[in-house]
Amino acid sequence: MSSRDPRDLAPATRLVGGGRPARAPGASVSPELVLTSTYVADGDVNYAHVSNPTWSAFEETLAGLESDEPDARALAFASGMGAISAALSLLPHGGHVVVPEHFYNGTSGLLDVCDVPAVVRATRAVGALVVEDNTFNTPLGRRPLADGVDVVVRSVTKYLAGHSDVVLGALVTNDPALAERLHTQRTLGGAIPGPQEAWLALRGMRTLHLRWERACANAAVLAARLAEHPRITRVRYPGGGAMIAVEVDGGAEAAQAVERAVSVWLPATSLGGVESMLERRRRHALEPVTVPENLLRLSVGVEDVEDLWFDLREALDSLGTP
Ligand SMILES: *Cc1c(COP(=O)(O)O)cnc(C)c1O
Numbered sequence: 001m002s003s004r005d006p007r008d009l010a011p012a013t014r015l016v017g018g019g020r021p022a023r024a025p026g027a028s029v030s031p032e033l034v035l036t037s038t039y040v041a042d043g044d045v046n047y048a049h050v051s052n053p054t055w056s057a058f059e060e061t062l063a064g065l066e067s068d069e070p071d072a073r074a075l076a077f078a079s080g081m082g083a084i085s086a087a088l089s090l091l092p093h094g095g096h097v098v099v100p101e102h103f104y105n106g107t108s109g110l111l112d113v114c115d116v117p118a119v120v121r122a123t124r125a126v127g128a129l130v131v132e133d134n135t136f137n138t139p140l141g142r143r144p145l146a147d148g149v150d151v152v153v154r155s156v157t158k159y160l161a162g163h164s165d166v167v168l169g170a171l172v173t174n175d176p177a178l179a180e181r182l183h184t185q186r187t188l189g190g191a192i193p194g195p196q197e198a199w200l201a202l203r204g205m206r207t208l209h210l211r212w213e214r215a216c217a218n219a220a221v222l223a224a225r226l227a228e229h230p231r232i233t234r235v236r237y238p239g240g241g242a243m244i245a246v247e248v249d250g251g252a253e254a255a256q257a258v259e260r261a262v263s264v265w266l267p268a269t270s271l272g273g274v275e276s277m278l279e280r281r282r283r284h285a286l287e288p289v290t291v292p293e294n295l296l297r298l299s300v301g302v303e304d305v306e307d308l309w310f311d312l313r314e315a316l317d318s319l320g321t322p
Contacts, residue, residue, distance in 0.1 A: 011065055011140055012209040018061030019202050031057035033199045049187045054195040058202040059170070062160070065139045065205075066152060066172045072145070073179040074172040075186055076198050080135065080155025082191030083169030087131045087151055089185045090178070098128075101290070111245070111291075113238050120148035129178075135159075136243055136271070140212050145174050151182070158272030161201040162211050168197045211274060211302050215242035218276075218308060219300040225309055231316045233294075243271060244298040245281075249322045252293040255280045259296070261315035264307055271299035276308055 009017070021027050037048045045051050055076045062074040077083040091097065100114060116132065123130050132144045133153040138160070144152045154160060156168035169191075173179050186192060223237035223244050231254070236245040248255040259267040259280055266277045269284075277299045281287050300308070 014061065014064050015208050016206055018064055018205075019057030031199065031202065034195055049190070049192055052195050052198070054202075055193060055198045058198040058205075061202055061205060062139075062154075062156075062170055063172060066143055067145045067174055069145070069174040071176050071179075072172065072174050073176065074170050075179065075182055076156070076193045076201075077169035077171065077186060078191040078193050078197075079167050080133075080153065080157055080169035082189075083153050083155075083171045084133065086182050086185040086189060086191065087153055087171055089189070090129060090131075090151070090181065101288075111236065116144065116147045116149065124148070137241055138208060138212050140209060141216075141241055145172065150175060151178060156201050158270065159212065160208060160272075161204040162208060162273060163200075163204050164270065164273035164275060166197050166200045166204065168193050168201050212242070214302040215300050216240060218242070218302070218305045219244055219298075221305050222298070222300060222309060222312070226312075229313065229316055230322055231319050242300040244300065246296050246298065247292055248294045248296060248316070248319075250294070250319060252280065252282065254319050255294045255296050256283075257319060258312075258315045261318050262311050264303065264311035265298075265315075271297075273299070274302045276301035276303055 019031050020029060021031060031054060034053045036052075039045050039047065059074040059076055062076075063072040066072060066074065075083075075086075077086060088097075101111075116130075120130050129150045130148070131151045131153060132149045133155075134142065134144050135153070135155040135158050150173060152172045154170045154172070156170050157166060160170075161168060171182050173182070219237065219242040223235055226232050226244065226246050227235045231249045232246050233249050234247040237243075248258055250257075259278065262278065264276065266275055267279060268277045269279050270277065278296050280293075281291050281295055281297050282293050
């Protein structure tokens, strides 16, 4: 038995080993999927709204990934939106919310690259809380709690679960009082996750480091090549991560034609899965009009980068020379 503190382990090791049952002869190595709506009386938990051992396996692993603080706590929610609603419950009556221009449902993280430490300093000065939705990144790319953010929001649906087969959300904080308020909100608000979703998300997270590394490497190659393509007028790529936005010469029609022409890339919304996806964002009625009509958002997956490039280049070449 090693006496090493799990907080001394690298993220990859925490991801692979996190949330496993206590080691004992004959014990399962994989967490149990506990499907129950209630618990026998006189234990710590009385009903499914409060907690579930499968959620806990996922939550402990995520908390250890987001933070080295012993008090760090993650709470799983039924979806990213359920997590965001719970975070909004922290607002005092008559309180104010300050949000970036392109927040979720926009191309958040692509058009606005935010100076988080500066935002944290400004909010501290007025005694406000900072809640950051870091879904377009991962705790391997950046840990918002280390920058002084109070609560991190994650749509686990995206990179953490990583296989486009789960909808789940999470909030993570280092502050036990905030964690308690958010836990109460989850219990009473009802956005509790299904145990199977938490199980699948933890299973997906075991390879997050490998998927993230490959997706980021693929994105760097593609962003550079896209910038050279004559039908691409603009590339938005923050220099890291696996999300790229490009503007296609020829307007909405041309961007739509690229969506139709690809065969390896999936024309679909969402992001963060092993499979590469792209979509023209303005196809959604709610997309802000400040997002250009010809903008394609690319979520780069973990396929072979040459196959991804060949497919994309062929689709762009099929538009003809500008
Ligand atoms: C997808 C997404 C959400 C919503 O999460 P769901 O799990 O789909 O409810 C929130 N924020 C961002 C940045 C997202 O990409």
